[in-house]
Amino acid sequence: MSDTSTTPTAASASAPAASEDLHSYPMRRGCPYDPPAEYTGMSEKAPLSRVRLYDGRIAWLVTQHKETRAMFADAKLFSSDHDNPAFPILAEREKNFPEFTQELFGLDGEPHRSRRRMLLPRFTNKQVERLRPMIQAVADELIDELLSHETPVDMVAVLGRPLPSRVICQMLGISYEEHELFEVHAQGIMQAPDLEQAVRAGQELLDYLVQVVDAKQHDLGDDLLSTLITEQLNTGALTSIEVSKLMVALLIGGQETTTSMIGLGTLTLLEHPDQLALIREDPSLLPGAVEELMRFLSIADLTTLRVATADVEVAGQTIKKGDGVILSTAAANRDARAFEAPDSFDIRRSSQGHLAFGHGPHRCLGENLARAELEILFGTLFERIPTLRLAVPMDEVSMKVDMTLEGLHDLPVTW
Numbered sequence: 001m002s003d004t005s006t007t008p009t010a011a012s013a014s015a016p017a018a019s020e021d022l023h024s025y026p027m028r029r030g031c032p033y034d035p036p037a038e039y040t041g042m043s044e045k046a047p048l049s050r051v052r053l054y055d056g057r058i059a060w061l062v063t064q065h066k067e068t069r070a071m072f073a074d075a076k077l078f079s080s081d082h083d084n085p086a087f088p089i090l091a092e093r094e095k096n097f098p099e100f101t102q103e104l105f106g107l108d109g110e111p112h113r114s115r116r117r118m119l120l121p122r123f124t125n126k127q128v129e130r131l132r133p134m135i136q137a138v139a140d141e142l143i144d145e146l147l148s149h150e151t152p153v154d155m156v157a158v159l160g161r162p163l164p165s166r167v168i169c170q171m172l173g174i175s176y177e178e179h180e181l182f183e184v185h186a187q188g189i190m191q192a193p194d195l196e197q198a199v200r201a202g203q204e205l206l207d208y209l210v211q212v213v214d215a216k217q218h219d220l221g222d223d224l225l226s227t228l229i230t231e232q233l234n235t236g237a238l239t240s241i242e243v244s245k246l247m248v249a250l251l252i253g254g255q256e257t258t259t260s261m262i263g264l265g266t267l268t269l270l271e272h273p274d275q276l277a278l279i280r281e282d283p284s285l286l287p288g289a290v291e292e293l294m295r296f297l298s299i300a301d302l303t304t305l306r307v308a309t310a311d312v313e314v315a316g317q318t319i320k321k322g323d324g325v326i327l328s329t330a331a332a333n334r335d336a337r338a339f340e341a342p343d344s345f346d347i348r349r350s351s352q353g354h355l356a357f358g359h360g361p362h363r364c365l366g367e368n369l370a371r372a373e374l375e376i377l378f379g380t381l382f383e384r385i386p387t388l389r390l391a392v393p394m395d396e397v398s399m400k401v402d403m404t405l406e407g408l409h410d411l412p413v414t415w
């Protein structure tokens with residue numbers, strides 16, 4: 001059996017003793033854009049390490065690119081079933097996730113494929129290309145608004161949050177006024193300090209979306225929600241709660257992630273002026289720069305969790321049925337076996353094969369949309385405000401800690 005094969009095995013390694021001295025997981029980033037320092041040592045030693053979760057359970061942390069990619073691809077052995085009691089979670093508030101993510105992130109096999117098929121046609125490259133003028137108009141308006149503020153101004157609040165929510169509202173065909181509600185609830189679900197508040201944010205959003213679906217039935221158009229209503233709800237394939245939960249999945253998938261990329265991406269570009277100068281000289285480098293930002297920042301590092309469905313040997317270790325598995329996209333994307341000088345931010349490198357959008361059956365549904373939003377936003381921002389700079393020293397930038405996604409609370413800028 002090759003080192004990275006994920007073939008089930010009858011043999012099973014003994015579970016680590018509870019007293020075994022293990023790293024607690026998650027470890028935290030010291031710098032907003034670099035993965036936790038511990039990853040490097042672990043990845044140098046072996047592709048898989050055991051870590052201890054907040055609730056005392058032990059899980060496998062996968063840190064090398066080859067194994068991570070192979071395990072992403074093997075959804076039969078490494079399940080996304082959030083309802084499985086053995087599914088690993090990283091914080092108390094995530095106990096809330098099954099309820100709201102079960103319609104997509106948390107499903108396996110055919111039920112998952114059928115849900116994806118309902119949404120995919122709207123997220124193809126071709127469809128997203130058609131959205132570019134709308135995204136550009138949103139970016140232009142938000143940058144006008146940024147420029148109308150006294151400086152310093154918080155880029156996360158003025159650009160980072162509204163851009164993805166306004167774009168997804170337009171795609172869904174729901175009124176622009178709703179976008180603030182989306183931002184607040186998406187934040188509430190992903191960042192609530194405790195389970196109770198996370199549950200409340202999720203339930204409020206769901207109740208509200210069920211009403212949106214009802215209202216939309218009388219106002220159908222050429223948008224994603226109208227398609228879901230005519231093709232799924234009206235045919236009896238989905239209930240209005242299920243349609244609403246699919247919308248929650250899109251929000252959870254697309255809101256905070258894009259907000260984080262806008263804040264951290266701007267910071268990274270400002271902190272690497274040589275790289276920013278290259279984009280200014282030659283805007284055709286922008287798509288490569290966005291791809292490198294995705295690799296370099298790997299903001300969804302703490303979200304790609306699985307549970308093993310059988311005993312299986314990977315790289316000489318036996319993962320047992322029911323073991324939790326964490327596929328670290330940040331560690332894989334900084335693996336020197338896959339990327340030369342992985343810790344340097346180089347927009348001209350080929351970042352191809354990075355795993356920031358995951359890989360395999362659950363690979364990010366919104367990746368084309370995310371790329372288009374980031375290319376348009378960064379391109380327009382640095383063209384229109386060439387003197388943009390941080391308004392506080394780098395060490396005062398307020399990083400999110402103990403949250404599900406890596407990112408910034410705010411980013412004060414001036415020009």
Ligand code: HEM
Pocket residue numbers: 080104105106116168249250251253254255257258261299300303304305329355356357358359361362363364365366367369370
């Ligand atoms: C901007 C940066 C983004 C990052 C870093 C990101 C990252 C990811 C990752 C790593 C996954 C795989 C999860 C897994 O394997 O368990 C994923 C899935 C997903 N993403 Fe994204 N995402 C981004 C933007 C978006 C956007 C803009 C949308 C849509 C509006 C979106 C919607 C989704 C959905 C619906 C899934 C679930 C797919 C499935 O389970 O089949 N994402 N994303």
